[in-house]
Amino acid sequence: MTHIVVDPITRIEGHLRIEAEVDGGVLRDAWSSSTMFRGIEIILQGRDPRDAWIFTQRICGVCTTVHALASVLAVENAIGAVPPPNARLLRNLITAAQFVQDHVVHFYQLHALDWVDVVSALSGDPAKTSKLAQSISDWPLSSEKYFSGVRDRLKGFVSGGRLGPFANAYWGHPAYRLPPEANLLAVAHYLEALEWQRKFIRIHALLGGKNPHLQSYLVGGMATPIDPNSETAINIGTIAAMHELIADARTFVNQVYIPDLLAIASFYKEWFSIGAGVGNYMSYGEFPHTEGPNAVPYLPSGIIVQRDLAHVQPVDPRQISEFVTHSWYDYKGGDARGLHPFEGETNPAYTGPKPPYDRLHTDGKYSWLKAPRYGDKPMEVGPLARMLVAYAKGQPQVKKAVNGALAALGVGPAALFSTLGRTAARGIETQIIVEKMSDWVDALANNMSQGDLRINDNTKWDPSSWPAECMGAGFHEAPRGALGHWVHIKNGAIGNYQCVVPSTWNAGPRDARGNRGPYEAALVGTPVAIADQPLEILRTVHSFDPCLACGVHVVDASKNEIVRVRAV
Amino acid sequence: MEEPVMKDTQWLARELKAHGVSRNDFLKFCGSMAAMLSLPEWAAAKLPATLAAAAKPTVVWLEFQDCAGNSESFLRAWRPTVAEIILDAVSVNYHETIMAAAGTQATAALDQTVAKHSGEYLAIVEGAVPTGAGGAYCTIGGKAALEIAREVCGHAAATIAVGTCASFGGLPAALPNPTSALSISEAVPAAANVINLSACPANADNITALLVYYMTMKRWPPLDDHRRPVFAYGQLIHDACERRAHFDNGQYVQAWGDEGHRLGYCLYQMGCKGPVTSHNCPIVKWNEGTNWPVECGHPCVGCAEPQFWDKMSPFYKHLTGVPGFGMAANIDKVGIGAAAVVTAAFVTQGIVQKVRSRKEDNATTQSHEEEKRP
Numbered sequence: 001m002t003h004i005v006v007d008p009i010t011r012i013e014g015h016l017r018i019e020a021e022v023d024g025g026v027l028r029d030a031w032s033s034s035t036m037f038r039g040i041e042i043i044l045q046g047r048d049p050r051d052a053w054i055f056t057q058r059i060c061g062v063c064t065t066v067h068a069l070a071s072v073l074a075v076e077n078a079i080g081a082v083p084p085p086n087a088r089l090l091r092n093l094i095t096a097a098q099f100v101q102d103h104v105v106h107f108y109q110l111h112a113l114d115w116v117d118v119v120s121a122l123s124g125d126p127a128k129t130s131k132l133a134q135s136i137s138d139w140p141l142s143s144e145k146y147f148s149g150v151r152d153r154l155k156g157f158v159s160g161g162r163l164g165p166f167a168n169a170y171w172g173h174p175a176y177r178l179p180p181e182a183n184l185l186a187v188a189h190y191l192e193a194l195e196w197q198r199k200f201i202r203i204h205a206l207l208g209g210k211n212p213h214l215q216s217y218l219v220g221g222m223a224t225p226i227d228p229n230s231e232t233a234i235n236i237g238t239i240a241a242m243h244e245l246i247a248d249a250r251t252f253v254n255q256v257y258i259p260d261l262l263a264i265a266s267f268y269k270e271w272f273s274i275g276a277g278v279g280n281y282m283s284y285g286e287f288p289h290t291e292g293p294n295a296v297p298y299l300p301s302g303i304i305v306q307r308d309l310a311h312v313q314p315v316d317p318r319q320i321s322e323f324v325t326h327s328w329y330d331y332k333g334g335d336a337r338g339l340h341p342f343e344g345e346t347n348p349a350y351t352g353p354k355p356p357y358d359r360l361h362t363d364g365k366y367s368w369l370k371a372p373r374y375g376d377k378p379m380e381v382g383p384l385a386r387m388l389v390a391y392a393k394g395q396p397q398v399k400k401a402v403n404g405a406l407a408a409l410g411v412g413p414a415a416l417f418s419t420l421g422r423t424a425a426r427g428i429e430t431q432i433i434v435e436k437m438s439d440w441v442d443a444l445a446n447n448m449s450q451g452d453l454r455i456n457d458n459t460k461w462d463p464s465s466w467p468a469e470c471m472g473a474g475f476h477e478a479p480r481g482a483l484g485h486w487v488h489i490k491n492g493a494i495g496n497y498q499c500v501v502p503s504t505w506n507a508g509p510r511d512a513r514g515n516r517g518p519y520e521a522a523l524v525g526t527p528v529a530i531a532d533q534p535l536e537i538l539r540t541v542h543s544f545d546p547c548l549a550c551g552v553h554v555v556d557a558s559k560n561e562i563v564r565v566r567a568v
Numbered sequence: 569m570e571e572p573v574m575k576d577t578q579w580l581a582r583e584l585k586a587h588g589v590s591r592n593d594f595l596k597f598c599g600s601m602a603a604m605l606s607l608p609e610w611a612a613a614k615l616p617a618t619l620a621a622a623a624k625p626t627v628v629w630l631e632f633q634d635c636a637g638n639s640e641s642f643l644r645a646w647r648p649t650v651a652e653i654i655l656d657a658v659s660v661n662y663h664e665t666i667m668a669a670a671g672t673q674a675t676a677a678l679d680q681t682v683a684k685h686s687g688e689y690l691a692i693v694e695g696a697v698p699t700g701a702g703g704a705y706c707t708i709g710g711k712a713a714l715e716i717a718r719e720v721c722g723h724a725a726a727t728i729a730v731g732t733c734a735s736f737g738g739l740p741a742a743l744p745n746p747t748s749a750l751s752i753s754e755a756v757p758a759a760a761n762v763i764n765l766s767a768c769p770a771n772a773d774n775i776t777a778l779l780v781y782y783m784t785m786k787r788w789p790p791l792d793d794h795r796r797p798v799f800a801y802g803q804l805i806h807d808a809c810e811r812r813a814h815f816d817n818g819q820y821v822q823a824w825g826d827e828g829h830r831l832g833y834c835l836y837q838m839g840c841k842g843p844v845t846s847h848n849c850p851i852v853k854w855n856e857g858t859n860w861p862v863e864c865g866h867p868c869v870g871c872a873e874p875q876f877w878d879k880m881s882p883f884y885k886h887l888t889g890v891p892g893f894g895m896a897a898n899i900d901k902v903g904i905g906a907a908a909v910v911t912a913a914f915v916t917q918g919i920v921q922k923v924r925s926r927k928e929d930n931a932t933t934q935s936h937e938e939e940k941r942p
Contacts, residue, residue: 006671007709010664013636015708036706037698038633039746040739048882054869055877058739061637061769105643113668162624162659168677169668198644202858209864210854211644212637212769216866218824223866225830232832233865328704348746350704355712456824534671549635 001028005359006534007035009541011110013062014548016507018519018537019362022528027537030516030523032507033360033367034548037328037348044497048463049075049489050219052497056485057213059499060550064212065098065204066478067485067499067550073474074485075219077293079467081460085291086452087221089444090207090234092287093242094214095476096437097203100249102479103383103430104257106545108193111423114539115264116178116186119171122154124184132181136263139255141192150188170535175527177267186264189256200249206238221456228448239445246437253434261427262408265420272411275419275540277522278378279307281385282505284315284484286477287436298436299398299477302389303374307417309392317473317484320500323371326364326509328352336512338373341486341498342471368552371508371517372500380518381481381505382544384416384425397432419522422543463492478502480547503551506544519544625783626689628681629663630720632706632713633740633749634695637769638730639665645772646856658690658779664708675709682723690782691724693717696733696740697755698747705747717756726761726788727752730775732871735764736794742877753795761788764795766847768871773852774800792846794874800852805842805868808850811835835862839884841870 007017015036021029044055053071057064069091076083083091126148133142157163170176178186201211207224208214216223227233265271285301302312321338324331330347331339339345351365360366373379390398391413405428406413415421447453459465471488481502488496508517516524519541526536631639660666662678669677681689695713698705703712721727729752732738740749753762765774778797781789789797806812814820815834822828822837836843845868853860862868870880 005710008664008670008674010667010670010674013665015631015706017710035708036633037747038705038740038749042744042746043739043742043877048884051881051883054883055739055742058635058637058768061635061640064637064640109643109666118668164660165663165667167661167667167669168673170673194643198646199856201644202855205853205855205858205864207864209859209861209866212640215861215869216864218866221824223824223864225825225865227830230830230832232863233830348701350701352704353710355703355707355710356715357707357710453830454825458823458825461824532672538670 002531003359004528004531004534006537009538009546011113011538011542012546012548013060014503014546014551016541016546016548017360018523018534018541019360019366020523020528020537022531025527025529027523027526027528030520031360031362031366032369032509032517032519034369034507034552036548037368037552038549039348041346041497041499044494047494048492049078049487049494050461050463052487052494053217053219054215056497056499059501060547061212062102063098063478063480063547063550065094065208065214066476066483068214068217069095070474070476070478070483070485070499071487072217072219073293073476074472074487075474075489076457076460076472077474078470078472078487078489079219079460079465080470081220081457082291083221083457084452084454086226086444086447086455088288088291088295089440089447090216090222090224090455092440093437093444094204094207095286096433096440097201097207099479100253100430100434100437101197101201103426104193104253105197106426106479107257107261107423108190110545111542112186112190112264113166113169114535114542115176115268116190117171117173117176117183118154118166118169118187119158120176120178120180121183121187122151122158122180124151124180124182126151126184129181129184132263133185137255137259139259141188147184147188150191151184154184154187170533173533173535174529175535178264182263182267186260189260192256193252196248196252200245200252203242203245206241207234218456218461220458220460221454224455226444226448226453226455234444234448236445236448239441239448242441243438246434246441249437250434253430258427258431261424262405265409265424268420269409269411271420271539272409272415272418274526275422275522275543276417277380277518278516279417280305280374280377280379281388282315282374282379282381282482283386283389284475284477284482286386287433299386299390300393300395302393303379304385304388304392305377309388309413312389312392317475319375320484321373321376322500322504323373323511324365325371325512327367327370328365329370338371338376338511341484341500342488342496344498367509369504369508369548371511372505373511373515376511376513378508378511378515378517378521379482379505380544381502382422382426383429383479383481384422385481386477387425387429388416397435398428401428401432419540419543426545466492469495478550480545480550481505501550503544503547507546507548507551519546625658625779626681626685627658627660627692628678628689628720628724629660629692629694630716631664632693632695632697632717632734633747634731634733636665636694638694638734638775639663641769641772642730642775643772644855645776657783661689672709678720682720686723688725689723691721691727691759692730693721693727693734693752694730696737696749697752698740698749699755700746700748705749714755717752718758721752721756721759721762724759726763726782727756727759728775728778729753729762729764729766730770732766732768732874732876735766735796736874738768739877741875762795763788763791763797765800766794766796766872766874767849768876771800771849771852771854774848796846796872800848801846801872803846803848803851805845805847805849805862808848809842809862810850811862829865835865835867837886838867839882839886840867841873841876841880841883841887842868843887844880845870845873845876847872 009016017033053068057068129147130144204211208216225233281304285297287298288295323338661681706713729735870876
């Protein structure tokens, strides 16, 4: 048994460490540890709840907007504010743009190098690469000359001896399977995706002033005025600009991302049976069609237990609890029981080895992440969970896209429960979201033409209109999965604030019963050809799209605000 | 500091060609870059040759208590192909968010750079450095952030703090600063040439401009009292704001979505911190010059200023206790003398506000300390 440590896990957001036992070329056990902590919920206490979204958005700059939206939803739920339809449409568009941009960046910039050998691309034949490209897509950048230029550029880079971010990696590792031409194609699209993402995210600047960290949310709605007769508001020009960016995105997703995903996956089909994980999936649902917390979403909510697609259960937030048995926190009542977020408490108490250290105490506490559980079960969240819930519930667009992808790959639905299943689900999701975006732009334009220019519920702006004490929860599907914020407001100020976040669900440690978290469970059984080259480990971990800054949270450290309520 | 030795003078020409960038495009880019940096005309004329002759600086990008927002911002550097060149123009040997290697192979890349290029490389730092819990609030490869910062920034030719967390402590250091987080200059007082590119996140245009400035001028730009380049932080947002005329005319947004809001009136009454924030947001804007927060309709929150999380919040409380006044409106009514008085009153109010917010900070600190007592 060899004990291996991978720290830092790179090409993710944040600070993640994986320790693992490897025996006979197979990973036998794994421990997932987050090694950074800030204490943002402590910082929020006593502040104006209308400011909270500006703070919480900074939980993560990769998942920008997601904690802003969850925050305003939680405060609106607490104070009874009802944002007008235009605010919902703007939020849907911002969220959708985040999904599409983030998923593409994940595939090319964060995940692709797990499957694509950059050095092998140097021996790719441009003529054959061109033929390959044209056989899988109508994307116009596909000439022999074009790939020849990309290869020359890459050669210049490599022969200069300064590989920069590509240095010291696992090029030539036996687990790389793509022919040189497919590698060259993927490297070309790595560079194209870098260009495309920057242009596409201008939608966020149009609707939010800037990206990352948009600045247009409000408790009660949005701060971007709408007026077809003003140059200083969202107007017909903005509508046209969004349509154009969305059309470009649709083309890029359908002609570059999806064909690449299917082509690369076809060389790695064994990864459709590796990395299954806990087998439980949760989605809160996203993209509401109407106003209010009970609105029907475009992507449905639901719980799947033990891969049983025939029985999708409704989400009951009362079932959510967090354990700290293996996390660097103490609970006053002991570590054996999990606490619901509204009852939560956190007393950071580091008991790990003093840095610099070689190994964590994996038998005891070993992470800054808590271990969230739903009805005492670990849940995987994210694109795969959303697509499975939607597929099982018969959401027509998802059903069609999933069946199409499975047919193209020649695999059955069971293949989705895997490392590549996660990666494929992310692509499918991008496709069905980018197809939907224009509808929301049209709805916004229609409201504008009907004279509905409302963007905010101003009746609840003044804190004097709020109850002296209230609490609320905001549920949102972020690109990486189910996100919940819980807020308790007292006399116009934040008494308690908590977040239970996608990467906490996925990357969290073991619970009181010793059940592994989703990363840990998915890693068990992963082949490891070369113990000191963690390529296969990166594949499975990256398939979740880790975001550790999001994952680390502190629940209510105040001594006077332990609130017991009927959970929402 | 020793000038980097020039080994290959043709790399930029090659890179440009490989990217399909014409000489004309490049000259245009350099012209606009020079305009942004406010270089005199003779410098603009020289820029292409000097940039082409620059050596490829070695860069390591460290992330501590961060959100990766500055890394993401850097990926949005615009002027498409040329912005890529600027990325390629430096050799990024370590950046956890983008590098292919992980674990020991990743940390080896950092160690090798520090050893081989000691005193020559640029360290770019994102995020604050926690000092509580014996360093356990942020470790990478089992090492505490503070130890890594001392080693890497301590041997760098210069350290660029990107974003307000690395520049001033930022969000982790907001009261009550649960992890005893520090800015990079506080954490490593011995670091040479620390330059702060504050804002949340730092604007990609300013990161790019700083690197281009260094590579063309062979020195760092003049800095303000907070060690920020004057070219990007030399002017108040208020003074360059497109809504300034509305401020002077006494035309204010009163409610979200009202007529004034739709017509682009001043956001001062809604809490705008532009009058006390130095940054070039209104000039360079964001995301290919597409927009910036005030243009989109939301007040400035002052994110480029030290301790803005505590000093600028509550964010929707307007800066002075004086409800809407306007210079031009007052001139119309009572003449210029009165306007001068009003202006003076505004300045005074600004100072009062600053003093008051400091007092409130102290009060908040005290109450938090009291809470901590058993």
